[in-house]
Amino acid sequence: xxxxxxxxxxxxxxxxxxxxxxxxxxxxxxxxxxxxxxxxxxxxxxxxxxxxxxxxxxxxxxxxxxxxxxxxxxxxxxxxxxxxxxxxxxxxxxxxxxxxxxxxxxxxxxxxxxxxxxxxxxxxxxxxxxxxxxxxxxxxxxxxxxxxxxxxxxxxxxxxxxxxxxxxxxxxxxxxxxxxxxxxxxxxxxxxxxxxxxxxxxxxxxxxxxxxxxxxxxxxxxxxxxxxxxxxxxxxxxxxxxxxxxxxxxxxxxxxxxxxxxxxxxxxxxxxxxxxxxxxxxxxxxxxxxxxxxxxxxxxxxxxxxxxxxxxxxxxxxxxxxxxxxxxxxxxxxxxxxxxx
Numbered sequence: 220x221x222x223x224x225x226x227x228x229x230x231x232x233x234x235x236x237x238x239x240x241x242x243x244x245x246x247x248x249x250x251x252x253x254x255x256x257x258x259x260x261x262x263x264x265x266x267x268x269x270x271x272x273x274x275x276x277x278x279x280x281x282x283x284x285x286x287x288x289x290x291x292x293x294x295x296x297x298x299x300x301x302x303x304x305x306x307x308x309x310x311x312x313x314x315x316x317x318x319x320x321x322x323x324x325x326x327x328x329x330x331x332x333x334x335x336x337x338x339x340x341x342x343x344x345x346x347x348x349x350x351x352x353x354x355x356x357x358x359x360x361x362x363x364x365x366x367x368x369x370x371x372x373x374x375x376x377x378x379x380x381x382x383x384x385x386x387x388x389x390x391x392x393x394x395x396x397x398x399x400x401x402x403x404x405x406x407x408x409x410x411x412x413x414x415x416x417x418x419x420x421x422x423x424x425x426x427x428x429x430x431x432x433x434x435x436x437x438x439x440x441x442x443x444x445x446x447x448x449x450x451x452x453x454x455x456x457x458x459x460x461x462x463x464x465x466x467x468x469x470x471x472x473x474x475x476x477x478x479x480x481x482x483x484x485x486x487x488x489x490x491x492x493x494x495x496x497x498x499x500x501x502x503x504x505x506x507x508x509x510x511x512x513x514x515x516x517x518x519x520x521x522x523x524x525x526x527x528x529x530x531x532x533x534x535x536x537x538x539x540x541x542x543x544x545x546x547x548x549x550x551x552x553x554x555x556x557x558x559x560x
Contacts, residue, residue, distance in 0.1 A: 233276045241270040290348040293534065296326045296335060297353050297375075298418060302450070302476070303506050304523045305353075308375065311527030312351060319535055321348065330418045332358040339364050349534045355379050355386065356419040371537035373530045376420060376523075378549040385537065387530040387548045391420045394519050394552045395427025398473055398501055401517070403435055405560055407471035407499055411442045413458045413483075414475035415450040421475045424503060428473060442469065450475070455482025459500075463492060471499040471560070477506035477518055484512045484559065499560040514558035522550045 239246040244263060252259045252267040270276075293316055297305045313323050324347065326338035335352075339361055350365065350372040365372050374386040402410050412428045414421050425443070432438035444458055455474060459482065462472055474480035480502030487494045494500050494514055502509060505520040529548055536543055 233274045235276075237274055238267065238271045238276050241274060242267045290346050291321050292324050292345055292347045293321050293349045293351065293531075294324045294326065294339070294342040294345075294347045295351040296328055296338060298328050298330045300327060302478075302504075304504050304521060308523040308527040311524040312531045315528050315531035316535070321535075328353075330416065332361065336361045336364065343368055343370070349373075349538050351375055351530055351534060354419055355381075355384070371534060373534045373537070375526055375530050377423075378547050380547055383546075385533060385543065385546045387526050387533060387550065389521065389526075389550055389552050391423035392427040392430070394503070394521075394554075395424030395473075396431045397427075397552075397554055398503070398517075398519055399428045399431035401554055401556065402471045402473065402499060402501060402560060403431065403437075405471075405495075405499060408437055409439075409442065409467060409469045410437070410471040410473060411444055411462050411465070411469045412473050412475070413444040413446075413455070413462060413479060415446045415448055415454055415458075415479060416476075417445060417447050424475055441465070450478055452478050452482035452485065455479030456486035457482075459483035459486045460490070463490070463498070469498065471501070473501045473503075475503055477502035477504050477509045477516065480516055480518070480559075481506075481508060481512055484514070484516060488513065495558070495560050501560055505555055510555075510557065512559070517557045517560040518555050520553040520555050522552065525550050 235246045235249050239249045242249065244267060248259065248263060249267050252264045253271065295309065295312055297309065299305060309325065316323055324342060326342060328335040328338060335357060343364065347370060350370050352372060353375045355374055355377045372385065374384060375388060377386060377388040378390060379386040399410060410432065412425055414425060429438060444462055446454065446458065448454055455478060458479065459472065462469055472483060474483060480500055483500050484494060492498060500516065502516050502518040505518045509516040509518050529550065533543060533548065
């Protein structure tokens with residue numbers, strides 16, 4: 220007797236039981252057939268797969284994780300997607316995790332600690348196998364969630380020597396300091412620091428800039444141009460125009476991100492300000508197009524793809540219960556000197 224056609228639940232989701240009813244087999248057989256176990260007869264496998272395809276069955280990873288006590292999902296929390304550096308990082312993470320059988324669940328925090336906490340609470344309900352989170356600074360509630368979850372976690376973009384913390388990144392403060400030293404070595408003495416967004420990593424670059432100017436006896440608070448608005452080329456152009464009106468005049472501007480610096484270079488062309496003759500301009504992150512600006516932009520190349528790959532590999536080791544040679548991996552950075560300085 221042919222079984223009646225299966226009907227999805229009221230939720231609209233086709234279940235394993237629906238496929239089993241349509242194929243005329245047990246739910247256990249469906250599960251084994253879809254997993255590709257060799258012990259299942261080839262004819263049964265074909266029947267099960269045909270029924271699953273006809274019904275539009277999609278396996279529920281949360282239910283599978285609950286049943287097997289093994290999740291294939293990794294949560295990745297990043298601040299934003301409008302900055303190319305996080306796109307590069309995500310692509311590297313996915314390239315590393317997928318061959319190992321893991322799926323990436325992404326959340327965007329918008330640099331908001333409370334939003335990060337909310338996203339993490341939501342994602343932990345899915346019992347993920349691992350966590351990748353951006354940076355080291357977060358509110359106490361989020362710290363507690365990570366610690367109490369028991370889920371392996373690796374921190375991205377910063378390097379921490381704190382016990383019990385796994386991290387892959389570099390020293391943002393040291394990178395900011397090295398760029399400032401480069402400008403000083405070029406003979407610049409009134410070096411402004413222009414920043415937007417003002418997230419923790421931007422403020423670390425600011426700290427490196429301050430450190431070097433204070434060591435040279437050249438620091439002045441009026442050289443700090445800090446704007447909490449999102450970073451963009453348009454904002455960089457506006458900030459550059461404002462900075463160029465400052466007296467005494469500045470002879471260099473270190474922008475916290477390349478999009479700001481790119482906007483400044485375009486504004487300099489429009490205003491007829493000679494770069495680097497009148498003022499040197501430097502950026503950070505070596506974003507797409509920085510080497511094509513007029514003049515090409517001096518910047519700090521950050522290894523975001525390498526960070527994504529290395530962090531994903533570290534997380535895979537943690538999820539497999541393997542020993543980690545070093546919980547803190549510092550991949551460094553490069554100051555790329557181009558014609559803008």
